[in-house]
Amino acid sequence: MADRRWRVLAAGMAAQASIAAVGLGLPAIAPQLRDRFDLSLAGTGALLAASTLGVLVGLLPWGATADRLGERPVVVAGLAGAALALALAALADSALGVAAGLFLAGLLGAAANVGSGRAVARAFPRRQRGLGLGLRHMATPLGGALGAAALPVAVAVAEPRAAFLLLAGLCALGALAAAAGLVPPPARDPQPARRGPGPLRDPRIWRLSVGTALVVVAQIAVLSFLTLYLHLERGWSVGAAAAALVGLQLVGGASRVLAGALSDRLGARVRVLRGLALAAAAALAVAAALLALPDVPAAAALLVAGILAMSGNGVSFAAAAELAGLDRAGTALGLQNTVLFVAVAIAPPAFGAAVAGLGWTAAFALVAVLPLLGAAVLSPLAARERGGRRDQGDQQPDGGDGDGPGGDGLQLEAAAATGPRPDLPADPDGERGGQRAGGETVGDGH
Numbered sequence: 001m002a003d004r005r006w007r008v009l010a011a012g013m014a015a016q017a018s019i020a021a022v023g024l025g026l027p028a029i030a031p032q033l034r035d036r037f038d039l040s041l042a043g044t045g046a047l048l049a050a051s052t053l054g055v056l057v058g059l060l061p062w063g064a065t066a067d068r069l070g071e072r073p074v075v076v077a078g079l080a081g082a083a084l085a086l087a088l089a090a091l092a093d094s095a096l097g098v099a100a101g102l103f104l105a106g107l108l109g110a111a112a113n114v115g116s117g118r119a120v121a122r123a124f125p126r127r128q129r130g131l132g133l134g135l136r137h138m139a140t141p142l143g144g145a146l147g148a149a150a151l152p153v154a155v156a157v158a159e160p161r162a163a164f165l166l167l168a169g170l171c172a173l174g175a176l177a178a179a180a181g182l183v184p185p186p187a188r189d190p191q192p193a194r195r196g197p198g199p200l201r202d203p204r205i206w207r208l209s210v211g212t213a214l215v216v217v218a219q220i221a222v223l224s225f226l227t228l229y230l231h232l233e234r235g236w237s238v239g240a241a242a243a244a245l246v247g248l249q250l251v252g253g254a255s256r257v258l259a260g261a262l263s264d265r266l267g268a269r270v271r272v273l274r275g276l277a278l279a280a281a282a283a284l285a286v287a288a289a290l291l292a293l294p295d296v297p298a299a300a301a302l303l304v305a306g307i308l309a310m311s312g313n314g315v316s317f318a319a320a321a322e323l324a325g326l327d328r329a330g331t332a333l334g335l336q337n338t339v340l341f342v343a344v345a346i347a348p349p350a351f352g353a354a355v356a357g358l359g360w361t362a363a364f365a366l367v368a369v370l371p372l373l374g375a376a377v378l379s380p381l382a383a384r385e386r387g388g389r390r391d392q393g394d395q396q397p398d399g400g401d402g403d404g405p406g407g408d409g410l411q412l413e414a415a416a417a418t419g420p421r422p423d424l425p426a427d428p429d430g431e432r433g434g435q436r437a438g439g440e441t442v443g444d445g446h
Helices: 001-037 041-069 073-091 095-123 125-158 161-182 203-232 238-264 268-289 295-309 311-325 326-358 361-393 409-418
Strands: none
Touching: 001 041, 001 073, 001 095, 001 125, 001 161, 041 073, 041 095, 041 326, 073 095, 073 161, 095 125, 095 161, 095 311, 095 326, 125 238, 125 311, 125 326, 203 238, 203 268, 203 295, 203 311, 203 326, 203 361, 238 268, 238 295, 238 311, 268 295, 268 311, 268 361, 311 326, 326 361
16 A cells, blocks of 8 residues: 555656646747747747646646546546647647647646646545645656756757657656556445535635635745846846756755645644745745845845745645545645636736836735735634644544544544445555545545
8 A cells, every 4th residue: 555655656746747847848948939930028928828828727627537537547648648739839830839739738738737636645644645745746846847957958959849849758758657657546335425515616625725826926926036036136147046946946845845744743734834824924024125135135035935935835735635525636626726827827927017116125025915815814724624633632542643533624524524434444544434534535536
């Protein structure tokens, strides 16, 4: 059972990294694409945004499909289709043809975003789920770094079409990894229909999505404009500013793992998310106040703020999956990702307009308010979680680890929606009745 978890995690990370290389790697060859197709700056931006728009459209349908069919066929079909779309983009002679190929690649590749997250959430027990999803979320910056490093080399050797063929190859490899590694969980007896609202009508999922999206706006503002600020306002070279961004991405990716492990240790997801949101808000406010100081304190404050803002991604996935129940995690993750991608699309132009109209200091101060609002939106969920954990502690003997039936507040609510299943046998993790410890259903979702 433990071997299967890590096998699923490795396959999920490979799948996610392959599609992340598309959206996060292509900006590295933006100048070459602009020259090849004689594009304006706006046209170049539109071309680069095509794959992100496709992902935005595809997330929710792919999530619902994963709940019905399972993760492996969804991720394999999606990444194989994305590879074909990228190959077609390589053959296109016009910017419109390339944009169409990139849109299709994002639309189909979105299967990896939700499918790999759902697979990892179901493979790991609650006591390790935050760690597992934190590691899986490291795949996004790693895939982006791989794309950003490899695509300029491909273009230098051949033409921009070589970059699309390279990305097609990466997606094909991701599909193969998913086919080999996304092993379905052990077969179980049929599950009864889950009572209660589905994820699309569950106000808790919407609250979680909106609260985390407010933090993501701050994250994207820092990631999108850090290099520009350091280069234009501080006089750093392009290479030095880019190195600062790479360092932020790498440390931020590691922080996702640490945040996930912390949420496992505390038996709390939303409380950790809320704490990170408050810390990010404070760090951004401090950074705004330090922008008038020399480079070292100003840049260090921005880096710390960016790291804190991006730390909670894996924890938010775990929270969404546990609130909805693992049998409906695909739809929940699809909804959450859709809301987050809307925030990702809005953040750069909105922050750019704020800088143009108000200046850097005021713009960063304004952004600091958003994680604070996110923490306020998450507060009711955090209070329920805290109350559920306290009730569990009252019922457990001393020394309980919190992994027994009931779990934290999120799992108590999920258990109330489904009811116990004493007729089903215990699984290898000691979790009985077709439910993970904490009341999460672990049927195969077919």
